[in-house]
Amino acid sequence: MKAVKVFCPGTIANVSCGFDVLGLCLDSVGDEMIVRKSDVPGIRITKIEGADLPLETKKNVAGVAALAMLKEITFEGGFDIEIYKKIKAGSGIGSSAASAAGAVYGINALLGNPFTNAKLVEFAMQGEALASGAPHADNVAPALMGGCTLVRSYTPLDVIALPTPSELYATVVHPQIEVKTADSRAILKHNVTLKKAIQQWGNVGGFVSGLFLNDYDLISRSLEDVIVEPIRSVLIPYFKTVKVATKNAGALGSGISGSGPSIFALSKGADTAHKVADAIHDIYKNSEIKFDIHISKVNPKGCKVLPL
Template structure:
């Protein structure tokens, strides 16, 4: 019998408002599963994909699972074969780290199959190669929290420097996923290529304030810092209902909201589960009025990350 390992990796919220390409956190329950088996035939082969509606590629050089595993195997000098089955639990183009979850689950399964030659932080280096294939940029703000769990800061990329941050107790996230698809490449194309010194200063202060708020478990500081003056002003124009939702939750007690990754999913952080549920109800009403179906997910921040099932 073939030795087989199956792993799960969670959905993620990247950017977290002010932390464009450098901050992200993981979500509970939502995610992808990947099964990896050793094979007598050299090379990597995708043998099954479920839950994607037939849209994801089986070619090893195009699939995020195999691209990530191949990067790891090249580093090890491993030449034997593997077969990969992907079970999608995340919608494509949702802004919830769909490609990252696939890559993270694949790496955790393959790493376990080979006897754990790498820890999960080391696996981030291989996972970002899959992101390069998926969206044209080797960013780690989805793959790092999907692998490690919790809040993660990407301090630098050359070399990659990943720092796991504390998660305040009782912090909840509401994700509202309107039924429309927004490709990361399209969302990145509307970004400004230059920003003013003023905006850079404001954004730096908000990033520092958000990280300080996480360490101090200061919800008021977190709330004041959840502001993005660089990416959100242009990306929000691509997401119907974004500003209407923000207005609707002002009096509920949520800490703040923003675009999850490149969108169209919108995230809101709340200091309790009850407030997070109120946000979800308000969001349903907003999207109902503009004629869009919406999925609502309520979750604590997942501090575990990807794991072998």
Template sequence: MNVAGVALQALLQEYGKPEVGMEIAIRKNIHPGSGIGSSAASAAGAVAGANMLLNDHFSSDALIRFAMEGERLACGTPHADNVAPAILGGFTLVRSYQPLDVIALHTPADLWVTVIHPQIEVRTADAREILKQQVMLKDAIRQWGNVGALVAGLYREDYDLIARALEDVIVEPIRSILIPAFHDLKLRCREAGALGGGISGSGPSVFMLSKGEANARTVAAMMESIYAPLGVDYHIHVSRISSTGVKAIKAHQHAVL
């Protein structure tokens, strides 16, 4: 069973009507191991679609909880890092897992993202294995400060503060060794106008945030100039940060009973 099936199974089990069943067809353009939420997209889409067929029986928090079971299958840990923003849209903060407490944050109107996805696979489980099991207190303090500053920057729509807060001193120094030309990419994209960025998920994708579409597309051109000579296939995506979350683009009222 794949992540969508596991997530849907969790939803139907809590729904509590054994006679209700559903069939899932998955069609997406996110490759597994991309670091841009392939497993989360499947899990979130499955539970959100099922909930629409059930007349919105479950809350968004419940859908996040069900979708997390798909992430458990994908990487061994039922985390909400990707399924929460997929379901709610925009930026989300996972304050707690016990109990689950996910907070939707403000999304600045002119914030854009540019993502480069090198066509190499970095499995989430493998990327977790190389992380340190202990973190120095000074690094934790610095990281907490950046998280707080990022939240403040989002609400104030302070793009300079967002730029200063886009620093990862715990995970990025280790995982970046798995990504070709990472440090050159990050430095030159900032020179091209990006606010900053980092590793998307567990990699190998790298994201850069920018103020405005023009800057985001300039950053995309810079990414291409860096990766074209490397001999590594890649895809580049440019998008405004969506604040709507998962939505139905074509609904079919079909259930197997």
């Protein structure tokens, strides 16, 4: 195989209670990427459509992730990468992670899959580090592994694939205001109260249990963030209104997707996910804010090869 076309899915990191550890993979929104083997060593970004991003390999997240991988490959040639961005940069649904994950997934496919998903996550994290200043796995892990994932530990990296209830849907609204990941991290407090931390890890345990038990009600009760959401949500217009309206429309719960500004809501079943989308639409349609709404089943597979 000389070339491969890859679907690079969007992802929701944190999932309310699991700041920096939980993530889930989307189905209906993602980039595409074509990766080609080349006789010329190194990594080249040959084309980017849909976003104004740097072509210089070391300044591009896909490039950096691919370079990290190349260091551990004996292959003498190189790879050319074309990126077709569909996830907006800065949306909070893992735009940079999709690029980083897609690049290493594509190269791995071209080489006959020598690396495990866990190893691909490590490479892709290098791309994430370029984008956000720190090597995070809570978007690249679900992008590569699909479904819901838990980053139990970063040192050493230990990512757990969680089960994905088959009727779990996400509705995501991206209000098109700019919130940079680095800024969004900077406003977080260094310390939290032990009391709130206990609430949070009770909810992480509850959410994980809910996935294993296929218990949507328990998932719903666990979708609560007492630490990060109260701080970050002030950056997002209509956040509280969306939270109330999505719950009234039947959502299991909602929260900030990654570092925002996108807001996600989880629902049981496609019908509810559509009703939730309608409720969100009604809130933003009369505002001056441009917005996109995505409705997506939770994607159990992650990155996948598309017909070229």
